[in-house]
Amino acid sequence: MNQRVFHVLEYKKIIDQLAAHAASSLGKSRALALKPSTELDEVIQWQNETDEAAQVIRLHGNAPLGGIFDIKPSIKRTTIGGVLSPLECLDVASTIYGGKQIKRFIEQMEEPEVPILRELIDGIEPLGDLERNIRNCIDDHGHVMDGASEKLRTIRSRIRTYESRVRDKMDNYTKSKSKMLSDAIVTIRNERYVLPVKQEYRGAIGGIVHDQSASGATLFIEPQAIVDLNNQLQEAKVQEKHEIDRILKELSEAIAADQSFLYQNVELLEKIDFMFARAKLGQSMKAAMPAMNDQGVIKMKQARHPLIDDTEVVANDIELGESFTSIVITGPNTGGKTVTLKLVGLCTLMAQSGLQVPALDGCEMAVFENVFADIGDEQSIEQNLSTFSSHMTNIVDILKQVNDRTLVLFDELGAGTDPQEGAALAMSILDEVVSRDARVIATTHYPELKAYGYNREGVINASVEFDIQTLQPTYRLLIGVPGRSNAFEISRRLGLDEQVIETAKGHVGSDSKSVENMIASLEASTRGADRDYEEAERVLQQAQEIHEELQKKWKQFEDKREQLYQRAEQKAEKAVERARAEAEEIVKELRSRKHQADFKEHEWIEARKTIEDARPELADRKQKEKKPISKGDRKLKSGDEVKVLSLNQTGTILDVISDHDFQVQVGIMKVKVKRKDLEYIKSEQPLKEKPMATVKGKGYHVKTELDLRGERYEEALHRLEKYVDDAILAGYPRVSIIHGKGTGALRNGVKSFADRHPSIKSHRSGGMNEGGGGVTVLELS
Known part of the structure; x- marks a missing residue:
């Protein structure tokens, strides 16, 4: 990738923002080293990683990535026999704990699906024993604790005893000899307890002089009475240091033993932190994941320049690479032409770096081998180059490398020289770049280039809109409409005499007038089409809302009607149940009477069946509204001819054991078969025969x-x-x-x-x- 373009398009500012979102120094260093990739598969992988992290942030707020440090230098020192400091050991334990935290967080996550993150955390080793050993020896402030070893506990107990004795003796001196002291305090010099004694009382106190004040009036003396105690105290402190060194050496050796796992954890945590940093940057920019391609196609809806404040930036729709491969943008200065160039170039670099782009969902970006930009005035006094020369030097370098996988951005192409020669040169350069099938966006002031898009295949004109009423640019990009100078309108609004303006118009050729009128007509048509589109969108939105409201009302009506039906049927059923109960009571009473022989048994049964038949068939309307049962879902019954799929044989259902189990006759076999293993063929044809028995004509x-x-x-x-x-x-x-x-x-x-x-x-x-x-x-x- 061309290095100059990073500076021209301010890519480093994006990288600095990315690094600021990293949770650890690991992620920050990875972010600062980020460069765009030119491999489509790699870019797609990066974008998928960023999208996964973005989904986690959207659903869970954030990921626990605190307490992770770059411990690679410390690990390397242990492998060559070095001994780590307590704080370095503590950083190792903290990083192990941070790895366990993010591992547990991802493992417990049910949504969203994050296959990339799950694969990464599978490689993180918990290393619980190593973490516990370090935590048992070193506290959160980086001090080796008394409990790190039994010997250290004993030594420190002895040190506290000696210190207590020394202080007691020194306190006696401060109380009894206070007049001889500059200040009634105990202080330390050369790691030994001393008293600030006035010069004239040096002989009265006695002992070893360790220091004196700047004026010489005060001597810091260790009294002879506590020299032995101070010696014992210093000896104990030396023993303490040796024991601490031994403990740290053991911890360093344990860290060295797990070096391969620690290196692996650090690499994975660095990658995870980097993924979430990219996602956080996208969230801060309200960016979207682009679909990547290697066909040179760019499609962005409502794209915004990522370095312009949200309150000031104007969003634009940009397309390139399908219907046309080149865009020539014309229009006034400060209208936003250069911003559009930088927007496309910077978003391309971001997309190829695995970053989301500030546009609406559904955007599409291309992977280019090179992005070239000739933007800005880079004339050099030292090199004696004019504006035109500096531009042309850069363009010459670009033309040497342009191919069909190149994006080229030209700002004010051909500027800085004679207008006619500059315009001719600009068209020739564009022809050369377009002929190589590169993707090109160029800005220009030359009116000759306004017709360029109409005479070249694959090239389209565009402009940045200018509001004549306010004399301010709107920064809206109009694809398909060339820009016009607006010089006469602006002059009129600023108060220039009308006669002067009309005289000036007379000097303009008829061809130029026709072009300007055509452009004005196109602008008006575009604005009208935009208004119509916005109105159509508004009407469509209202229609959708009305449709949804009607659907909701209709469903409420259907539910209410069903409830009324159910209530009516329930009332009818209760009435029949009451009548049936009363009839049963009457039958029981009649049977209990003496002359029950006058009634035949079949008459009792027929009376009961008459009551049963009077029960209403309650319709389940919701079931009736369902779709007809397909051949594969048909409810099977005895006598149906079916195919047993697992046996690839036909048979007949003998018995319905349950809704899911059936007894089937297959040849001479009777088998029990599940419903999912059966396919309905046809039903048993009813036989036309006389009733097996007839009673009273029924x-x-x-x-x-x-x-x-x-x-x-x-x-x-x-x-x-x-x-x-x-x-x-x-x-x-x-x-x-x-x-x-x-x-x-x-x-x-x-x-x-x-x-x-x-x-x-x-x-x-x-x-x-x-x-x-x-x-x-x-x-x-």
Whole structure:
């Protein structure tokens, strides 16, 4: 990547902002070394990393990355036998703890999905033993604690004892010899306790002189009486230092033993911190993740220059690389042309560095091998270069390297020389760059270049808008509309005499007038189209809001109607239940009377069935509103022909064991199959035959056996009661109830029911050929 462009586009300011968002010196150093990549895959990976970190920040606020230090120099020293200081050891423990914190934070995260971060934290080693050893020896202030070893505790206890004795003796001196002292205090010189004695009392105190004041009036004397105590104290302090050195040496050796894990942790934590720094920068800029391509396509909606304050910056839509590969921007000075150049160039460098760009979601950026920028006046007095020469020197260098994977930014192309020659040279340079299929954005004042976009394929004109009423630029970029000078309008607004303006217009050629009129018309059309678009957007938004409100009201209406239906049906059901209960009471009362023989059993049963049939069928409208059941979701029943998918065989359903389990006849086999393993083919065609039994003209079709296996106890007895009623109506002398053996609860329930039922004469277990203990045979009256 061209190094000069970093300075021209102020890339370093972005890097400085990025480094400020790093939580550790590791992330900061990584940020300061960041350079754009020219490899598409690498850029995409960087962008995905930034996006993952941005999602975590959006959902969880921030990531715990405190307490992480660059301990690589310390680790390296331990590997060559060096001994770390207490603070250096503490930094190692703190970094281990910081790694565990971020590892735990990511592991406990349910949303969002962060595969890159999870892969990174998998490589972080907790190193709990090493951290505990360091914490047990060194406190949070970097001091080796008494408990670091038993020997150190003993030495420090002795030191405190000696210090206490020395102070006691020195306090006696300050009280008894206060007149001989310059100040009644105990002080330290050469790490020994001394008294500030007046010069004239030197002989009265006696002892060793360690120092004197600047005036010589005060001598700092160690009294002879405490010399031995001070010697013992110093000896103990030497022992303390040796023991501390031994402890630190052991800790340093432990750190060296885990050097490979520590290096790995530091590298991973550096990368994680760097990821979150990029995400925080994007959040501060209200930036979006761009989709990256290597086709030279740039699309940004409402893009903002990242170094201009939010209160002042004007957002613009910028496209390049699809319908056209070059943009020529014309317009007045201070109108924002150069800002547009720098915006595109800087956002390109940011995107290729894995940073999000300040634009709306859905933006797209390209990966270029080189970004060149010729912006600003760089004339050099020392090199005797004029403005034109300095620009041309830079352009010559650019033309030597331009290819189809290059973005070129020209500011005031051809400026600084004769207008006609400058315009001709500018068009020639643009032709050369465009012919190499590079992506180009150029600004110019030359009116000849306004027609350039109309005569060249792949080139389009653009301008920055200027408000004639306020005589101020709006900084809005108008793609497809060339700029105009506005000199006459500005002069008129500033008060220039109308006659002078008209005379000046007479000097302008008809071609120039036509071009200016065309541009004015285009500007008006563009402004009108923008207004219409904004109005259409507003109307569409209102229509969507009305549509959503109507949908909400309609749903409320449907819910209310369903509630009313349910209430009505519940009332009807309760009424039928009350009538049924009353009828049951009447039947019981009639049966208890003496002449109940006048009523036949089948008449009782028919009366009960009449009550059952009077129950309303409560419709579940919500179920009715569902889509029709597809072939694969059809509810299966006995007799249906199905395909067993796992066997690739067809068969017939013999029995519905439950909603999910079925007994299927496949050839000569009977198999139990799950619903998901069955595919419906067709239903059993009903046979047209005479009723098995007819009573009073009403037909009852019922088998001579009832299979209750797999059913719950209450449902089974309910089916049994209904089946016995139907069997009596059918005139069967006996029926078989299949309940299986199991726990025996269902068998006992069937027998208890038979004992109570007035129309069952007797019951017995099935014979050898009837199913044995799994069947109960009922004899009906």
